[in-house]
Every structure is written in C-alpha cells, then in structure tokens.
Amino acid sequence: MKRIFKKTAIIALISVFPYLTNAQCKGFTKKECLPQLKPYVYNGQLNSAVLNEGDVAELLLTFYSGQDYRIFVCSQEMLGNVEFKLLDTDKNTLFYNKDHDYVKFWDFKSNSTQQLIVQVRIPQSEVKSEIVQSGCVSILAGFKE
Template sequence: MKGLVKILFVTALLASFPILGFSQCKGFTKKTCLPILEPYLYNGQLNSAVLSEGDVAELLLTFYGGQEYRVLVCSQDLIGKVEFKLLDTDRNEIFYNKEHDYTTNWDFNANSTQQLIIQVLVPQGETKTDIANSGCVSIVVGFKEKYD
C-alpha cells in the first residue's frame, strides 16, 4: 500500500507541472514586459510560454508597410540571456540580437507589408545540470501609429 501511495504522489507531482508552468507565466507579461514597450502601443495579443534551455519558440506576424514596430522578448532571469532573430518567410536573417549585446528590444520598420517571423531561442547553459532551467518567455509586439 505504501508503494502505491508513493507512486500516486509522484504521478500527482508530475501532473501538476503544467499548472506550475502556467502559474510561472501568469501576470509576467503585464508586470514585467509591457512597461518597456512604451511609447509603442501593445498589439494586445499575449504570446508567452514556459521555455527550457535549448527550446525555440516562434511568432508569425504581419508588419504593415509604413508602420513602426517594437519587438520585445522578455524572460525570467533564471534562464539567462535569451536570443532572438527576425526572419523573413524564406528564413533569411534580418536581425539577430546576439550581435547587439543580447538586447531585449529592437525597433523595425518596413516599406511594404510583409510576413515576418520572430524566432526565440533559450541557449543551453554552460554547465550541464540534470534539470534544465526553465522560465517564462514573452514575445511582445507594439506598433506606432503614424499621422500624415
């Protein structure tokens, strides 16, 4: 009986991981990321997930010609410096934050409307541990309206 209880306890613990992950992200974007977006207007769509070392996440979005955009990738400190790239749909690199001291935000503007991909990568830590660090990562996009 003791063994059964042990198994059930471990199963319950494992089953609770999604909830723990979910809680990890709750409120994170609003509190930590949105203030950095100003004076750009948040596009209003939440893109956050719990990522671990080596994980990649992507955001597909349309950049309208003539508008200005700010991309912000914000993450919890425990996963270290997060890399992000802006790619076109042929996966050509347009921008890589690693070449700019791992900046967390960058502004973009385009002459013409196009589909672009924001790719986020959580690098592997230098020291290998049994449990990979994981944390909340949010990709936030803001735009600036232009008046003629």
C-alpha cells in the first residue's frame, strides 16, 4: 500500500512538473529580467520559454530606422553561457555575443528599417549526465524614445 502511495505521489509530481516550471519561468522574467532592461522602454511582449541544453529559439522583429534598440537575453544560471546572435533575413551574422564574453545584452542601431532575427542557443553540458539541464530563457527587446 505504501509503495502504491509512493508511486502515485511520484506520478503526480511528474505530471505537474512541466506546469510548475512554466509558471516559474514567467515569474522569473518579471522579477529577474525586466528591471535590467532599463533605461530602454520594454516593447511589452513577453518572449520566454523553458529550453533544454542544445535548444535554439528565435525572435523575429523589425528594427525601425532611427530607433535605438536593446536586446537582452536573460536566462537561469544553471544553463551556463547562453549564446545569442543577431542575424539578417539571409542568416548573415551581424552580432555574436560569443565574441564579447557571452554578454547578456547589447544595443543596436539600424540606418534603415529591416527585419532581423535574434537567435538564442543553449550550450550542451560538458559533463555527460542522464538528466538534461533545462531552464527559463527570455528574449527581451527594448527601445529608446
């Protein structure tokens, strides 16, 4: 009976885990990430997800000419050095944070309006383990008035 109860408890935990992680992720963005975007005005669109090591996420947005933008990639510490690139629509790399000590935010200015892609990549863990590391990642865009 005890064993059955134990197993049921484990199953219940497993079933609610994804929802708990997701809710945690959103709370994380609001508390840990948004304050760091200042003095830029947050564009108001929450782009956050729970990602696993090796995963890639992309944000498609338009940079308008004459506007100053800040891209901030905010992630939980256990994910390590999260890489981010700014790509044009032909997938040419315009900026790579790996070249700047995996900096979490960078400012951009475009002389003309164009569609751009922020690509984020979670590094693979160097230690081989059966448990895949996962955590919250938010890609935030801010602009200056």
